[in-house]
Amino acid sequence: MPDQTFEYAPALESRSVVSLSPSYSPHIDGESRPPASGEYLTTVNPADEEPLAEVAVSGEADVDLAVAAARRAFDTWSAMPGAERGKYLFRVARILQERSRELAVLETLDNGKPVKESRDIDLPLVAAHFFYHAGWADKLAHAGLGPEPRPVGVAGQVIPWNFPLLMLAWKVAPALATGNTVVLKPAETTPLTAMVFAEICQEAQLPPGVVNIVPGAEATGRAVVSHPGVDKVAFTGSTEVGRRIAATLAGGHKRLTLELGGKGANIVYDDAAIDQAVEGVVTGVFRNQGHVCCAGSRLLVQESVADEFLPRLRERIGQLRLGDPLDKNTDIGAINSGEQLGRIRDLAATGTTEGAEAWSPPCEFPERGYWFPPTVFTGVSQAHRIAREEIFGPVLSVLTFRTPDEAVAKANNTPYGLSAGVWSEKGSRVLWTAERLRAGVVWSNTFNKLDPASPFGGYKESGYGREGGRHGLEAYLG
Incomplete structure (x- = not known):
């Protein structure tokens, strides 16, 4: 067939x-x-x-x-x-x-x-x-x-x-x-x-x-x-x-x-449930076109599973639907303003200029309005602006790490401290990492879940x- x-x-x-x-x-x-x-x-x-x-x-x-x-x-x-x-x-x-x-x-x-x-x-x-x-x-x-x-x-x-x-x-x-x-x-x-x-x-x-x-x-x-x-x-x-x-x-x-702003880290360990983590990463950075202060805009994936994780991530992002926000099938809507679209474009262009590699799925934009495709940058270092500055758009920076200590060091290497996520099947590893992250909210095997009974801040x-x-x-x- x-x-x-x-x-x-x-x-x-x-x-x-x-x-x-x-x-x-x-x-x-x-x-x-x-x-x-x-x-x-x-x-x-x-x-x-x-x-x-x-x-x-x-x-x-x-x-x-x-x-x-x-x-x-x-x-x-x-x-x-x-x-x-x-x-x-x-x-x-x-x-x-x-x-x-x-x-x-x-x-x-x-x-x-x-x-x-x-x-x-x-x-x-x-x-x-x-x-x-x-x-x-x-x-x-x-x-x-x-x-x-x-x-x-x-x-x-x-x-x-x-x-x-x-x-x-x-x-x-x-x-x-x-x-x-x-x-x-x-x-x-x-x-x-x-x-x-x-x-x-x-x-x-x-x-x-x-x-x-x-x-x-x-x-x-x-x-x-x-x-x-x-x-x-x-x-x-x-x-x-x-x-x-x-x-x-x-x-x-x-x-x-x-x-205020954030540059949240989503840490994916080698024992994480890959498909669950992929879904959480996508939700964490592309919800509301990335217009989220606690967005997981930095993905820190353990080096040993990066080659397996990134293709699955790209495949999932390729299934996102960009278009009319009033269509109940739409996943990625419009950027809020022309001013914000310009800022996103400028920072994304800086990522390419500084040597990172950008990838976006094929997207057909509407004729009018403010639009930016879901974008993933690989080959990112801590020195890149896209890894340091809040973009506030549908842009994900990918870094890798080898050890838990390195993951925590990279996650905390930011002027911000609003949110983070940890993906692992081991509760002890999640708690060990969360205790060392300088973030107001740390999610375990999920991301961007909010509740009025839970305090939020950075x-x-x-x-x-x-x-x-x-x-x-x-x-x-x-």
């Missing part, structure tokens, strides 16, 4: 479940208010570069109003019994579940990630964070943070574009559960799910001023971070911006947590502080 190739038929998720407004304004004190400047920016679909909506650029005047509203609301919200605050969070969680299909499609339209990731990973985790923290709201005295922990005040929160709604949940849920109020600034290129979340807050009848959302660009984020009425700053984003925020707040009264240039779990409550309690 001759070989046959079966093609997937398109399985497009309908855009009709999303009702976009022509424009979105800041959500302040429980209502939508036009920006004082009258300025709006256009957010586009990265898969086809078509405009989606006009979104306000909030200025200092808008941030002043938002912080003032949060301060007024704080007195009532913080004094509310924890069980009552928990009811609001439960209500938000349920509405998120009810509107999950709409939000998943909207996230994909604005961000470019495959809809199956928005639907099956992001939205369930978003709701789970609100459910989880709703349960903590009346149990804070039992969190091990003192018998009468008190909320800090107004939290200024700045979130990134790679997981817009999930990062909102990571920030907003613990802040509200602990009695704080929020001024949140979504990313410039992905503000839409945050603006719909403002509608959800109204639907859940959250008291006015408890959650305020001020969309905008970089200047808006600076206004939130530096505002004297903000008591706690939480930022997820690039290490470069994190440094500037830390310098701005140094010597002041504000609490600060930073979740070391060194990956930031400080933890989000999620009991540990994530600490930054919001005095």
Whole structure:
């Protein structure tokens, strides 16, 4: 029987479940208010570069109003019994579940990630964070943070574009559960799910001023971070911006947590289950087009199995489908922006210039949009930029090692310290390696598995502080 190739038929998720407004304004004190400047920016679909909506650029005047509203609301919200605050969070969680299909499609339209990731990973985790923290709201005295922990005040929160709604949940849920109020600034290129979340807050009848959302660009984020009425700053984003925020707040009264970049190592020992490890490596670096701070963008494979592992890895990558993010068969969606695509291209070109060998499977790109193929670099040394710098794209650097000590040394030879993975059938070897890795999260025979009950955060240039779990409550309690 001759070989046959079966093609997937398109399985497009309908855009009709999303009702976009022509424009979105800041959500302040429980209502939508036009920006004082009258300025709006256009957010586009990265898969086809078509405009989606006009979104306000909030200025200092808008941030002043938002912080003032949060301060007024704080007195009532913080004094509310924890069980009552928990009811609001439960209500938000349920509405998120009810509107999950709409939000998943909207996230994909604005961000470019495959809809199956928005639907099956992001939205369930978003709701789970609100459910989880709703349960903590009346149990804070039992969190091990003192018998009468008190909320800090107004939290200024700045979130990134790679997981817009999930990062909102990571920030907003613990802040509200602990009695704080929020001024949140979504990313410039992905503000839409945050603006719909403002509608959800109204639907859940959250008291006015408890959650305020001020969309905008970089200047808006600076206004939130530096505002004297903000008591706690939480930022997820690039290490470069994190440094500037830390310098701005140094010597002041504000609490600060930073979740920054990463260059995670995936260590594959010679006794690992090869096919399982291949799948984990692919998931670890190519999910969300590599737009993941804890991506396993460095593969450290033991030299004795490298010749067996790499062909299987290439074969698996060759099966990934790149294309329309709304197609439920798509594995690799669109790069979030032209700016990010340019950075990925520049760093990938540097890898080739410095002598590494690039490989990508044949990919047919759509005519419009921002696209980059899944790429594997071999012949990489520790000196290569692609082994040191965060690319934040679908690019994997492969290094080899001979001994466990060498694996640990290479894994730790990075300015970052956010995540790592270890693949071995021996539990003792996994634990030995994990104890020596300088990473905030170490996965064993899996990668990129997250849970709201588990703390997440890094070391060194990956930031400080933890989000999620009991540990994530600490930054919001005095």
